[in-house]
Each structure stands twice: as structure tokens, then as C-alpha cells.
Amino acid sequence: MEGKEQEEMEKEYTVLTFAEYEEGLKNGKLLGLRCASCKKITCHPMPVCQWCGGRSLERMELSGEGELTTFTVIRVPSEGFEDDAPYIPCLVKTKEGPCVVGRLDYDAEQATQELIGKRVRMNGSYTYKGDKYSGGAHTCPVFEIQENKSVTQIDTD
Ligand SMILES: [Zn+2]
Structure with missing residues (x-):
């Protein structure tokens, strides 16, 4: 199916398309x-x-x-992600309930299991160019560890 057609169809059935979700992340x-x-x-x-x-x-x-539910450090990237390594894909249980996949903004050399359970906050987004399996570029949220920081405005950079 043509990408455009599929997008139109999605719009008809969903209140929030994946493209709009990714656009939101960029903002x-x-x-x-x-x-x-x-x-x-x-x-x-x-x-x-x-x-x-x-x-x-x-x-x-x-x-x-x-809350940071789990993460892993990727040192040997799959094809198309060579420029990204090392990087840290993570799973965050949001305050509102659902778990969201993103990346952790943290020094990959310093990341240990002790990070699991820490409070995190989205501090931006990351757009990866994708590979032959992912059908083009995609954007994911990026989270940072909130040591004992007070709640501040989200940096929209
Ligand atoms: Zn329901």
C-alpha cells in the first residue's frame, strides 16, 4: 500500500497517528x-x-x-545504527501507567544495574535514520536520570 494512503486510513481510525506521536516527541x-x-x-x-x-x-x-524499568547498552550495533553505538535503549514506566520505549541519556561506560528503579524524565527526542527493516527514520523519546533534582521545565531542545 502507498504510504500516503496508509496514512490517510490511519487518520480515519485513530485519534493519534504514529507520525503525530513522533512529531510531538520532536517538540x-x-x-x-x-x-x-x-x-x-x-x-x-x-x-x-x-x-x-x-x-x-x-x-x-x-x-x-x-521510572527506569530496564535498559541495555548496545556496543555492537545492528546494520544502520553504526553511528549510534554505544547507546542505551530503555523501558520507562510512566507516571501515568504505560511503559514507553526510548533511549537513556547517560554515559554508556558508567551505566550499571543500580540505575534500574531510578526516577527519569523525558529531556528530548532522538531520530534514528533507520535500516532496511524499519521503513525509514523514526523518533523515540530520550530520558534522563533525575537524581534528586526538583521538578523543572522539560528542555524542548
Ligand atoms: Zn480502556
């Missing part, structure tokens, strides 16, 4: 969907609620705050 916003039935938050965007399958969804903005 420092972590966008998700609130379910009218169970009130829970879905992120990243899906056509139905990730918790109850409900279809009545409303776009909302997450705080970007959460």
Missing part, C-alpha cells in the same frame, strides 16, 4: 491516549486502549516522568 511532548471506558492511558498510540480494548480514546499529553 518535547510525550503524547498518549486516554480511554473513555477505563480512564487508563495508552502510549505509544494504538487504535484501541491497551488495557481494555476500548475504542473511545482522547488525545492527551503525558508528564514525561517515570
